Amino acid sequence: MKKIILVGTVACGKTTLCQRIHGMELVYKKTQALEVVNETIDTPGEYLEHRAFLRNLMTTAVDADLVLFLLDATQERFMYSPGQAASFPVQVAGVVTKTDLASETQRRQARELLELSGASPIFEVSSVSGDGINGLLEFLKDEAAQSGTETDNGRFLY
Template sequence: MKKIMFVGSVGVGKTTLTQRLKGLDISYYKTQAIQFYDAIIDTPGEFLQHRRYYNALTVTASEADVIGLLVSATATMQTFPQGFSSLFTKPVIGVITKIDMAEDPSMIEHAREQLQGAGAVEIFEISAIENIGVDALRDYLVED
C-alpha cells in the first residue's frame, strides 16, 4: 500500500478519513501533532494554514509515497495556493471531503477547481461519514 500524507485545513476531515481507511470507529478529536499510522500520515490543519509550517510539511512528505490534498465540498474560501503541489517531490492527489453535505453540484466543482489549481493530478470525491468514495481511494493506494 502506498503511504499517503493528508494535508488540509482544520476540520476538513483528515482524521475522519484516516479512521475510515483504518477501519476504526469514527470519533472526533483535534489533531495536535503529526500522527503516523501504518500507511497514513495525518497532519494538523495549522500546518497548511500558517505558511511558516510549510517546511514541516515538506520534511514530513519525505516519509510518504503520495500527498493527498483535502478540500471540503462545503468550503467557500480558497484552501490551497495555486501550484501548492510544487512544494513536494511526490505525486499529489486531491480529495474532496464531505460530499454528502454539498447542497448542489457547483460546491463539489468549486472544490475540484481548487485542487486542480493546487496541482492535484487525480481527484477523489469522499464522504468518510457515509463511506462514499472511500473504496476508490483505498484501491488507488493499494494498486502498484
C-alpha cells in the first residue's frame, strides 16, 4: 500500500477510515498527535483547522506517497483553500466521508468542494458500512511498496 497521510477536520472520519483500510476494529478515539498505523499517517484535525499548524502537514507529507483530503459530507463548513492541494509535495486525492449519513446533494457538494481544493481523484466512502472502500483500497495499492517494521500493535506515535 502507498504511504498516505490523512488530512481533515476534527471528527471528519480520518481515524475511522484508517481503522477500516487496515482491517482494524472501528473504535472511536480522538487523535491527539500524529499517529502512524502501518503505512498510514493519521493527523489531528486541529492541524487543518488552525492555520499555524499547516506547515506540520506539509512537512509530514514529504515522507508520504499520497495525501488524502477528507471531507465529511454532512458538515457545513469547509476548511480547505481553493487550490490547496498544490501546496503539498505529493499527489493529493479526495475522500468524501460519511456518505451513509449524507443526502445526494451533500455528497455532490462535498465532491465539488474537494475538486475546488485541487484533490484528484475523489472517492466517496462510508467507513462504517464499507461502501466505496474497495475502490479506495484498489487506488492505494502499491505493488512496489516494501513492508515496514511494526510495533506490537501495528502502530507508534511521533
